[in-house]
Amino acid sequence: MLLNILGFFIVLLEVEANADGCDGVIGCLPEKYRRVFGGVPIRKKPLSRFNLGGKSGGVIFNATWIEPDSSFSYLSNRSSTDDVFKKLNAKNKMVVIIHGWQIANTPVKEMINGKLTETVQLGTWQNDLEKVLFEKHDEVNVVIVDWRAGATVGYRGAMANTWIVARETVVFLKAFINRGLALEDIHVLGHSLGAHVAGIIGNNLKLEFGKKIGRVSGLDPAAPSYDEVPGAFMIDTHNAELVDVYHTDTKSRLWSNAGLPGQHGHADFYVNGGEDQPRCKKLKTISKQELCDHFSVVDYFVQSVKSPTYAIRCGSFEEFIAGKCKSCGRRKCAVAGYNYQPFGNHKDGKFFYQTTEETKDKCAKSTVFEFKTFGAPESFAKQNNVSLELKLVSNESKTRIIKDSSLLPTIFNSRRKTFSLVRPIPCGADIFPLERIEILLGDVQSARISFPIRQIKIFTIEPRPYRAKFKRVSRKKNVPIVFRRPTDK
Structure with a gap:
C-alpha cells in the first residue's frame, strides 16, 4: 500500500469572538474558563479565534493516511473541505498528535497560507511518531495539530490558548465523526501543554456526543499554573475511556517542575522514576538537563511503537528500585507506551519502568537481583572506595558488565539476610539464559575479609520472566567471586 498525504490547512480568518466570548463555529468560551484564564493568577485571555498569535494565522491540521490510489494536498477554508473529507476511510483509527509550548524553538520563516511567515521550527517528534505508526500500523489515520501561532507567546x-486550539480540533474531528469515524477509535495525545489540549478535546467531544472517545495520552503534561485549573480544562480521567500519562520531569532543581506530578490518568507511568532521566545527566548545565528530562518522554513514546516495554504497578519508585514489586502475577504489569495494554481488566494504577541509552529503541528489561547474605562483617562495612562489578555470562559465553558501586552501601552496611535491587538491561542484549555470575571487587584493603553474599536470584519483570538462582562456588581471594546454578557442575 502506498502512503498518500492529505494536508488540511485550515485557513483561519480574522474573526473576533463577540463580547460574550462566543463564536459561530467553535462555540462560546465557558464562563468558568474565562474566570480561570482571564483573572488571577493567570491574567491572560485567549487570543482571538483564527489569530492565535497573529503570526501564522491560526491552527494547521496535517492529516496523513494510507490510501491505495490517491495522493493529493488541499488548501481551503473550513466551509469547502467536504469533498476532501470524503476521501478518508472513516473505519480507520484516528491518532491526533499535539505539540506543547514552542517559545524556545529556533526562529524560522515558512510559507504558511501562501505567505512567507516568521514562526519557529516545529519539533521533529510528531513526524517521527507519524512515520513509525505507518511502519507498524497500516490501518490508521494520523493528524498533526500545528498550533505554533498560539504556542510562541x-x-x-x-x-490560555489551549481551549481555543482544542475547540478548533473538535470542529475538525466532527467532520470525520459525521462521516462514520467512531468515537472509540479516536486517540488524542499531546506533550506538555499539548497534553491538556488533548484532555479538553476529549472532554468537549464527550459533552457533544454523550460518549467518551477511546483514549487520551499525556506526555509529561505541563505543570506550571495548573494546580488550580478545573479538570474540564486539563488532562483528567474523565477525558476518555482510557487516559494514560507518562512522567519524566516531575521534579526540578531550578524552577517549578515542567511536568505535572501526581496521578492524573487511569494509568500513570513514571519512566526511570519520573523525575530525572539518566540520559540527561551528562549535559553540562542544569537548565539543559531539565529541558532534556521534559522532552525525553516524546522519544520514549515514539520508540514504544516498535519495542514493547513492560511496566509494573508499584507504590513508589523507591519500592520499585528496591525490588519490592517484582512479579507480573495477579495482573500487576502493563505494556507501556503507544501499544498500552493492561494485563487483565485492571487498568488503573501507578506503573514504573526503566529505559536504556545503549540501544536506539531505548527498550530495557527491568531486571531484579536478589541477594542472600551471611550478614556484613564489621570490617567490610568500614571499607572505603571499594568498586564493584557484576559480570553476567550467558550459556553462549556472551558477557555483560554491570558497574555499580552504589550497591556497596546496601550490601556491606546491611544486616538484612535478603535484599533486592533492580537494574535495566537492554531488551536486545540476548544475555539470557545465564551460565554464571561473577562479582569483582576492587580496592579491598584486606584479603582476609570475607565477602558476605552467598546466593543470587535473578529474574526479569515481564509476563514470561527469565528466572534463575545462582550459588557461590568460588572461595578464593582477590579473584572474581563466581556464582553458578545449583545444577551446574
Missing part, C-alpha cells in the same frame, strides 16, 4: 498566554 508567553507561557501563560499559550496556556
